[in-house]
Amino acid sequence: MSGTAARILAEEVPVAITCNGSTQAVMMATPADLTDFAFGFALSEGFVTALDQIEEHELVVHDTGVEARLWLAEDRAAALGARRRAMAGPVGCGLCGIDSLQQALRDLPRVAAPDLRFAPDELTAATEALRRHQPLHDQTGAVHAAGFLRPGQGIAMAREDVGRHNALDKLIGALARAGEPAAAGAVVMTSRLSVELIQKCAIAGAGVIVAVSAPTRMALDTAEAAGITVVAGVRNGHGQVYTHPWRVAGAGGL
Structure with a gap:
């Protein structure tokens, strides 16, 4: 192979999420929509159950990465302290x-x-x-996306990140900040469906998740138990409904 090609590369930086001064997670993420990311992560990981429990927030940029600082209401900070969970997650690994x-x-x-x-x-x-x-995908070819599909209205909101879990957290945070209930539409993912994505959708209250690739067995078992409709393998105008088909009219014809 000879020659070189110039192209825009995807950015990823360490993002530390802190609550009341204590680091809860350090994730590699695309440095965009990081307030959405921090809020969505706090919601989907159960640090808070509503945004009004986050009393203050700020982003602090360092030479080595970004801190997303959250200050939680006293009762939530106490509950979080009792189950402190530290994660150092590379891209694509939410556990x-x-x-x-x-x-x-x-x-x-x-x-x-x-x-x-x-x-x-x-x-x-x-x-x-x-x-x-x-x-970002058009520029780099190297990021995932999570979108919000309203019935009869199309994609109303989307967020991108090098990590699929991060993209979903950004979307969850953006929906919450906009006052948009996740139960009013479907989450659409550019990735396969793993159990962590189903867990995050359940916490957010999303009743339908659509994905371009297949689900794992544990993801389907979790979705079935949580009451989530999974539509996966969606390509070229076709897909398969795996769980709770009652939310899809004529599901057998997908």
Whole structure:
């Protein structure tokens, strides 16, 4: 192979998330939408259950990375101190550094979203629709995306990151900051579906998750138990409904 090609490369930096001065996680992430990331991570990891429990926040840029500093309400800080969890996670690995195996299989709420319904063609077109909301991927070819699909309205919001878990946390944080309930639409992912993504969607209250690639067995078992509709392998106008098909009209025709 000869010659060189100039292209834009994806950025990744260490991002430390601290709560009341204590580091809770250090993740490699794309340095964009980091307030969304910090808020979404705090919600999906159970540090807080609502954004009003975060009393202050700031981003502090260092030569070596970024600190996302959160100050939680006293009761949440005390609860977090009782179950302090430190993670040092490389890209694509959302369970690195967990202190106990039990935390990997945490109890999850059952998602309601009783009024959520999608036409099949909305879901089979969702991953291609998300492509139009991925400017970083267009530039680098090296980042994942998580999008929010409203029934009958298309992709309403999207976030990108080198890590699929980070992209989802950014989306969860962005939805919460906008006052948009995750139960009102579907999460659309550019990746395979692992159990951690299902866990985060359950905590956020998302009733439908759509992905371009296949799910793992544990992801499906978790989604079934949590009441989440999984539509995966969505490519070229086709896909498969794996769990809770009642949210998809005519699911057998996907």
